[in-house]
Amino acid sequence: GQNIDQPTEMTATEGAIVQINCTYQTSGFNGLFWYQQHAGEAPTFLSYNVLDGLEEKGRFSSFLSRSKGYSYLLLKELQMKDSASYLCAVMDSNYQLIWGAGTKLIIKP
Amino acid sequence: GAVVSQHPSRVICKSGTSVKIECRSLDFQATTMFWYRQFPKKSLMLMATSNEGSKATYEQGVEKDKFLINHASLTLSTLTVTSAHPEDSSFYICSARKVEGHYEQYFGPGTRLTVT
Numbered sequence: 593g594q595n596i597d598q599p600t601e602m603t604a605t606e607g608a609i610v611q612i613n614c615t616y617q618t619s620g621f622n623g624l625f626w627y628q629q630h631a632g633e634a635p636t637f638l639s640y641n642v643l644d645g646l647e648e649k650g651r652f653s654s655f656l657s658r659s660k661g662y663s664y665l666l667l668k669e670l671q672m673k674d675s676a677s678y679l680c681a682v683m684d685s686n687y688q689l690i691w692g693a694g695t696k697l698i699i700k701p
Numbered sequence: 702g703a704v705v706s707q708h709p710s711r712v713i714c715k716s717g718t719s720v721k722i723e724c725r726s727l728d729f730q731a732t733t734m735f736w737y738r739q740f741p742k743k744s745l746m747l748m749a750t751s752n753e754g755s756k757a758t759y760e761q762g763v764e765k766d767k768f769l770i771n772h773a774s775l776t777l778s779t780l781t782v783t784s785a786h787p788e789d790s791s792f793y794i795c796s797a798r799k800v801e802g803h804y805e806q807y808f809g810p811g812t813r814l815t816v817t
Contacts, residue, residue, distance in 0.1 A: 622804070623804070625805060627808075632792075632811075632813075633810065633811065634707075634794045634796075634808035634809055634810050634811045635745070635794075635808050636808065637805050637806075637807065640805055679744065679745070683804060687804055688747075688750075689735075689747070689806065691744050691745045691747075692744060693743070693744040694744050696742075
C-alpha cells in the first residue's frame with residue numbers, strides 16, 4: 593500500500609526554527625509537495641522537490657532524499673502566522689497525489 | 702499566478718435537497734480538476750478526478766450518482782451533492798492542475814456544506 597507519515601502535532605517558539613519530517617512509501621515517485629493549511633481554509637502550495645537535496649525559498653526550505661523515502665520542511669524565524677497544518681504529499685507513478693494526514697504546528701510566543 | 706475560485710464558500714441546505722458547488726480556474730486552463738472532502742482535523746480525501754470533456758474518475762467508496770461531477774470547460778468544474786443528508790456535511794475543496802509545470806495543484810478556498 594501507499595503510505596505517508598508525518599507527526600501529528602509539533603510545538604515551537606516564535607523566532608525559533610522547526611523541522612517537520614515526512615516519510616513515504618509509494619508506487620513510483622514523481623515529486624513531493626509541501627502545502628500549508630490554516631484552519632478552515634484550503635491548502636496553499638509551499639514547495640516541490642523531485643531531485644535530492646535542499647530547496648530554499650525565503651524562510652522555508654524543503655529537503656528530499658529519494659533513497660530514504662524522506663523529506664523535511666524547515667521553517668526559520670518562526671512567526672505566529674506560521675501556526676497551521678503542514679501537509680506532505682507525494683505524486684505517484686500515475687501522477688496522483690498521495691496525502692499525509694498533516695502536521696499541526698503550534699507557535700508559542 | 703494560479704488562482705482558483707470556489708462558490709459558494711458556505712451553504713446550508715435541508716436534507717433531501719441538492720447543492721451545486723462551482724470551481725473555476727481564473728487565470729489558467731486546467732484540463733484536470735480534483736474534488737476533495739475534508740473532515741475536521743483530518744487530511745484531504747480525494748473524491749474524484751475530473752478531466753475536461755470526459756467522465757470523472759471516482760475514488761473507491763465515492764458514490765458517483767450522489768456526487769455528480771461535470772467538467773464542461775477548461776476553467777470550470779462543478780460538484781453536485783444530490784439528495785443531501787447530514788452525513789454529507791463537510792468541507793469540500795477543489796483543486797486545478799496546470800497543463801504545464803510540475804503538476805502541482807492549486808486549491809480553491811473550499812466550500813463548507815451543512816445539511817440540516
